[in-house]
Amino acid sequence: MWISVVIPALNEEEPIAEVVREVIATGTPREVIVVDNGSTDRTAERARSAGARVVSAPRGYGRACAAGVAALSDECDLIVFLDGDGSDVPRFIPSLVEPIMSGTKDFVIGSRTRGKCEPGSMNAQQIFAGYLAGLLIRMLYRVRYTDMCPFRAIRRDSLAQLGMREETYGWNLEMQMKAASAGVRILEMPVDHRCRKGGESKVSGTLRGTFVASLRILATFLKIVFSGT
Secondary structure, three states, rough: OEEEEEEOOOOOOOHHHHHHHHHHHHOOOOOOEEEEEEOOHHHHHHHHHOOEEEEEOOOHHHHHHHHHHHHOOOOOEEEEEOOOOOOOOOHHHHHHHHHHHHHOOOEEEEEEOOEEEOOOOOOHHHHHHHHHHHHHHHHHHHHOOOOOOOOOEHHHHHHHHHHHOOOOOOOHHHHHHHHHHHOOOEEEEEEOOOOOOOOOOOOOHHEEEHHHHHHHHHHHHHHHHHOOO
């Protein structure tokens, strides 16, 4: 099975090379794609030097993920998504992809709250948002999530089936809700989480970032519930 890794990155020049090297060191992916999401630093240069293929996308987390998917090799069967700030732990990639490779699951999502988190790696808002989203999704679809972790693996054909549309911070929630609604075989598993290794969080690093992301995620939830899209 051909496995590709997609890493959205915005101004992550400090950690990105190490993240790419850690991903490659797992021996799992056939390709690593870093999506430069409008960086103003040397993110693209450093990712390329570490062995990634770099593509560009306009700003927006969902746009970056979609650009990474569009750039996949034709041979790709399975996609892993993780962040470029060094907070996700690539050594968990083999664990995430194994249930898909064995044919028992289609979508495997990491749960930071069920794994070991370094002190300070997640704030209270992130933890609460993950549990609240999980509770609402469980009420709607009877599927249990405890996190909206960006570290996840999914069959390429299953992702295509979902018809992803969200262009910003709601991408992860959209995937989880649509996967639950579509009856995709889902597994959530614990993953460790670290403090970011450089740069500044675009979501939880500032009050404005947290507020904007929260509104976008809420809008995504309501749109999917009431329109089915």
